[in-house]
Amino acid sequence: MKLCLRHLSSLSVKFALTITAVVAGVAFTTGAVIVTLDWQHFHRELESKSLLLAHSVSITAAGDILRNDHWSLFKSLKKMARKGTGERRENGIITAMIIDPQGVVLAHLQPNENPLGMPLALNDKTEERLLDSAKKFRTPGTLNGGFGTNGFLEGIVPILSDEKLLGFVRVRLSYRELILKAQRSAMIILGLTLALVVLGSLLGAAISRRITKPLTAMTQGIEALGRGELSDIKPITVRNDDELGILASAFNKMAKEMAEKKSLEEQIAVSEKLVALGRISAGVAHEVNNPLAGLMNCIDTLKEHPDDPELVERYLPLLDKGLNRIKSIVESLLIELRIEEAHGTDNSSSLDDLRDIVESEINGRRIDFIWENHLGDDVLINKRRVQQIVLNLLKNSVQALHDKGTVTFRTFRDGNFVILEVSDNGPGIPPEFRNHLFDPFFTTKQNGTGLGLWIVYRLVESMRGVIEVESEVGGGTQFQVSLPMMNVST
Amino acid sequence: MLRKWVTYFALILGTLFGVTDSASAGHVENGEVTKPIQFGLTAVVVQDNLRFLDQWSQYLSDKIGHRVEFARRKSYREVMDLLDSGRIDFAWICGYPFIKKRDPEFIQLLSVPVYAGRPLYHSFIIVHKDSPDRVIEDLEGKVFAFSDPESNSGYLFPQFLLASQGKTLERHFRQTFFTYSHAETIEAVAEQVANGGAVDSYIWEYLKEKRPALVKNTRVIKKSPAFGFPPVVARIGADPKLVQKMRNILLGMSRDLEGKKFLAGLKLDGFGESPPELFDGIRDMAAMTRKALPWANAAERKKNEVAAGKE
Numbered sequence: 001m002k003l004c005l006r007h008l009s010s011l012s013v014k015f016a017l018t019i020t021a022v023v024a025g026v027a028f029t030t031g032a033v034i035v036t037l038d039w040q041h042f043h044r045e046l047e048s049k050s051l052l053l054a055h056s057v058s059i060t061a062a063g064d065i066l067r068n069d070h071w072s073l074f075k076s077l078k079k080m081a082r083k084g085t086g087e088r089r090e091n092g093i094i095t096a097m098i099i100d101p102q103g104v105v106l107a108h109l110q111p112n113e114n115p116l117g118m119p120l121a122l123n124d125k126t127e128e129r130l131l132d133s134a135k136k137f138r139t140p141g142t143l144n145g146g147f148g149t150n151g152f153l154e155g156i157v158p159i160l161s162d163e164k165l166l167g168f169v170r171v172r173l174s175y176r177e178l179i180l181k182a183q184r185s186a187m188i189i190l191g192l193t194l195a196l197v198v199l200g201s202l203l204g205a206a207i208s209r210r211i212t213k214p215l216t217a218m219t220q221g222i223e224a225l226g227r228g229e230l231s232d233i234k235p236i237t238v239r240n241d242d243e244l245g246i247l248a249s250a251f252n253k254m255a256k257e258m259a260e261k262k263s264l265e266e267q268i269a270v271s272e273k274l275v276a277l278g279r280i281s282a283g284v285a286h287e288v289n290n291p292l293a294g295l296m297n298c299i300d301t302l303k304e305h306p307d308d309p310e311l312v313e314r315y316l317p318l319l320d321k322g323l324n325r326i327k328s329i330v331e332s333l334l335i336e337l338r339i340e341e342a343h344g345t346d347n348s349s350s351l352d353d354l355r356d357i358v359e360s361e362i363n364g365r366r367i368d369f370i371w372e373n374h375l376g377d378d379v380l381i382n383k384r385r386v387q388q389i390v391l392n393l394l395k396n397s398v399q400a401l402h403d404k405g406t407v408t409f410r411t412f413r414d415g416n417f418v419i420l421e422v423s424d425n426g427p428g429i430p431p432e433f434r435n436h437l438f439d440p441f442f443t444t445k446q447n448g449t450g451l452g453l454w455i456v457y458r459l460v461e462s463m464r465g466v467i468e469v470e471s472e473v474g475g476g477t478q479f480q481v482s483l484p485m486m487n488v489s490t
Numbered sequence: 491m492l493r494k495w496v497t498y499f500a501l502i503l504g505t506l507f508g509v510t511d512s513a514s515a516g517h518v519e520n521g522e523v524t525k526p527i528q529f530g531l532t533a534v535v536v537q538d539n540l541r542f543l544d545q546w547s548q549y550l551s552d553k554i555g556h557r558v559e560f561a562r563r564k565s566y567r568e569v570m571d572l573l574d575s576g577r578i579d580f581a582w583i584c585g586y587p588f589i590k591k592r593d594p595e596f597i598q599l600l601s602v603p604v605y606a607g608r609p610l611y612h613s614f615i616i617v618h619k620d621s622p623d624r625v626i627e628d629l630e631g632k633v634f635a636f637s638d639p640e641s642n643s644g645y646l647f648p649q650f651l652l653a654s655q656g657k658t659l660e661r662h663f664r665q666t667f668f669t670y671s672h673a674e675t676i677e678a679v680a681e682q683v684a685n686g687g688a689v690d691s692y693i694w695e696y697l698k699e700k701r702p703a704l705v706k707n708t709r710v711i712k713k714s715p716a717f718g719f720p721p722v723v724a725r726i727g728a729d730p731k732l733v734q735k736m737r738n739i740l741l742g743m744s745r746d747l748e749g750k751k752f753l754a755g756l757k758l759d760g761f762g763e764s765p766p767e768l769f770d771g772i773r774d775m776a777a778m779t780r781k782a783l784p785w786a787n788a789a790e791r792k793k794n795e796v797a798a799g800k801e
Contacts (some may be wrong), residue, residue: 057548070667074683111683116633117665279553 011215015208017203023200027193035186042178043153046092047142050155052092053080054140054171061098061169065106070116073098073107080171081109094152094172100163103131130154134168134384151175214248221255228262276440280333283441287329287449291322298322332451345489346383347485349377351411358394358407366404374412380489381418382463387414392452393422393479399445400426400477418488423478427470439468456481463487525618526557527732528567530581532670533637533644534720535756536696539563546752553739554732564670566640573597579728580736584720584754597723600733602738602764605692605757609704609719609764612691613643615651615712616679623686626651634663635684642772644672647714648688650775652728653782673697692719696757718768722761781783 057076064072077096097108099120108114114121124130126145133143137156145152152172159166173336217236235255236248245329298315305311355371362369375381390409401424410421436442438457443450460467465483529547531537543560550558560579563569566587572578574596581597588597602609617623623632626648637644645668652662658667667684669675673691678684691713697706722740724733743749744760753760 068667070633070665071669071678071683074678074681075674078681107683111681115685116683 012205012212014206015211016204019207022199023204024193024197027196027200029135031193033191035182038185039178039182042181046153046173046175046178047155050142050153050171050173051082051140051157052155053096053173054155054169056080056083056155057096057098057171058157058159058169061159062166065098065100065159065166066161069266070107074111077107077109083293090176092177094174096169098159098167098169099131099134100167101135103135106167134170137168138165145172147175148180149151149174175480188453211244214244218251219247221251225255225258280440283450284329284333287441288326291325295319295322299342320378329449329451332449332455345380346385347377348373348379348381348411349389350381350383351375351390354391354394357391361395361398365401367398367401368406370406370408372408372412373412374410376413376417377414379418379485382489385459385463386420386483386488389456389481390420390422393420393481396452397422397424397426397477400424402426413485414482416485417482418485420481421478422485423476425476428473428475428477429469430473434469434471454476512612526559527554527580527736528559528561528572528578530567530572530578530583531560531562532569532581532583532720533641534582534584534672534690534693534695536700538673539755541656541756542752543590546755549748549752550736554735566638570640573723573725576727577617577727579725579732580722582720584638584640584642585718585769585772586646588721588723589769590640590777596726598726598733599764599766600722600724601761602721602768603719603756603766604744604759604762605622605719607759608716609762609768610716611719612645612716613647613714614689614691614694614710615648615686616676616689616694616708616710617686618679618682619707619709621685624711626686627655629686631664632685633665633667633683634659635678635687636666636668637672637675637687637689638670639668641672641688641690642717642720642775643690644675644688646772646776646779647717650779651712653779656782658783671702676705676708680704686711690720692757698759702706712730715771717771718764721764721769 016322025153033462036040052188058078060076061073064070064076077098081093081096093109095109097114098106100106103120105114105116105118105120107116108120116428120127120131121133130143130145134154137158143154143156145154152174155169155171155173157169159169181486214236217234221234221236235252238245238248254428295318296317302311302315315382351373355369358369390411394407394409401407405425408421408423410419410423412419433442433444438453439450441450442454442456457467460481464487465481469477470479470480471477528551531543537543547558547560561569561572566584569578569581569583570587580600583597588599605611615626617629623629629771634648636648639645649659652659667678669678670693671688675684675687675689676694676697679687681798687708694705694708694710725738740761741763743753
């Protein structure tokens, strides 16, 4: 039960996880693509911004350089830096400068660190590399100064006058804003992605629940069927016409039919019981009635001739015989009741008491009787019940052999079962009798009551055992009784 | 009625033949002004307050009875050229161009502003407030900002200072440039584009009040002797009646309420009358500089000509 449920719940979890994984995969891939495209877009924007700014300075720079008008050069840088001031008062301009072809400062936004007319202050290798690269520019372009929040992009526009190189405008823009922008959009996309994933998993859970709920109900139903609780199975709600709906309705139909079948079987069993009871009653009536008629005759005759001693002497044994027969029939019928009351347990060697009874039944006939008791003394048995089963079977075998033959009794333990085997090499049971072997009052013997095997059957059944018969006409008969160890002593 | 038609006709003709020149001086014809009176302004005043200048020109127009317009030019040279060519009649210039020899002379002294009780001002040598430099000699090999090549306080005085030690600007400083505005010279020093600069004391004090954040980044390391305050001049060829009228208006500003308001805006006490000898100090300084560095002066003059021809 638990195992099945876990399996189902894991199925529902698998469904949800699969859908979540698919949604997450799609969402994250899309998100990553958008973020990348976004970054590229922002990067291009930054590039064109840096070039635009550098251009705006370079337009007037040529004349100012030729006139040695450093103040105007500085002012154009300053104006450019102010121009970029956006709504957040952040233009991202780290620095800007105008240098001559040799790298001497003509104007710089940080004049303190980069004095006019002096070679550009090169604080590190990156600056040297950038300057060397910048000096090679003959057309506007951009340079990368590392990534990260301290990284920057440099727009470089060479200043040319009549094809003579006068210098370069370098405008350095921070990646910080770009990164912040990209981070913002990445956060939005991440949020959307997570929302999609959550939605996807909820959807997955709903779908898997929708799929597995009828399955769980069906499993529980099947388990109930297994336990035989046919009447308790609730019909599974059928919602759709899809495969699950068809399965559910098929299951409902099956459960309903099984329940009907079971109640039918119960009805049949009840009527069979009634039939058996009727048969028993009829048998009892018939069996008791037969001797009763003779007895009545005898008593009538004795009444008519009360003084005839010869008659008394002749009829008394007949009366005795008839009454004994009635007594034996009643005893046989009551035997089950008696055995039910018997609780005494004993070890298995107590079975050996039966040998003498059987020997006396053989009574000098040429019958070989083989007795094999392989049960250990540790096996405890209900003496009265098991003795009754073995005795009845052995008596049948001995009676079936008439004058000569072999009767074998074997008992042994086979796993959790105690096996009782009685076999003979008699004439066997004709096929037409086989179905009535265990019916009460069914007998082929002159003086039989027809209750011996019926009693065996009832005893074995009461101990939840199994009785098997193998018989061949002319080849003998074998009865094998298997009794569960746990019941054999009760 | 007829006169009105004639005026219209003249206006149409003037428009057709392009006679109307906004830069030319005002003319009086039959008592009517056909063109505005042009008043040249230079770096001697702070020109960034447009509304104030518009109101002042309106005041002058109302007083004189004719429209007065301020003609603003970047350099003294340009304003002097406008005077020379007769396209303006009045100008507020510097003492240095005033004392320069011209043949024939085309300007006459109209009025000298009174600043802090006297018609005098100084040249300030300024450095950044954090600068270690204490005297102009400390600025050797550094960057220096001048205002105008014809400015007394912004160019002649520092040149004189060095010339008296036998030094030229080119050799003393690594790099120099002209800002054509005292305010921008202060800015250049405050921004540390220049290590030092020479400015008009009046402008420095004026901006100290108006733009303290800028000026407090600078420090005065040298104050020149007193010189004649930048004068207002008139073109010699201008209508004498108009010149007299303008002189009276300027002199009368300190006596009327509205005029006082403009004077207060300019941080001046008034426009007064001073003899041309007031500027002898500048004249002597120029002569001494020339004498000390005759060769440098010639070269300098040539360079100035290039710079002035910039616009």
